[in-house]
Amino acid sequence: MTGPETVPEIQQEIEQTRERLGQTVEALAAKADVKARAQAKADEIRARAQDKADEIRARAQDKAAELSSRVRRSQTMQYRWPLAVTATGLVAIAGALVWRQRET
Secondary structure: OOOOOOOOHHHHHHHHHHHHHHHHHHHHHHHHHHHHHHHHHHHHHEEEEEHHHHHHHHHHHHHHHHHHHHHHHHHHHHHHHHHHHHHHHHHHHHHHHHHHHHHH
């Protein structure tokens, strides 16, 4: 294996070696920085939990609105039901009276 022959080639090889060494040192420093890695992981988990909480909150609000609507409709029917029965009774009585009038 022959090495670089000229001074510029040697300088270029030294520069490339420094770059690779710098990248290696940065990678090792990042792996060794446990506090920063733990903080990044905690931030990631916190963000996922917040997203999940937002999703659950939205579903709960939708369900509450649906149930509220059902209750309102049910209450409306409770109020209208006696009215409908009374109206039906009145029509039946009126019909019976008219029928009786015609027969006599």
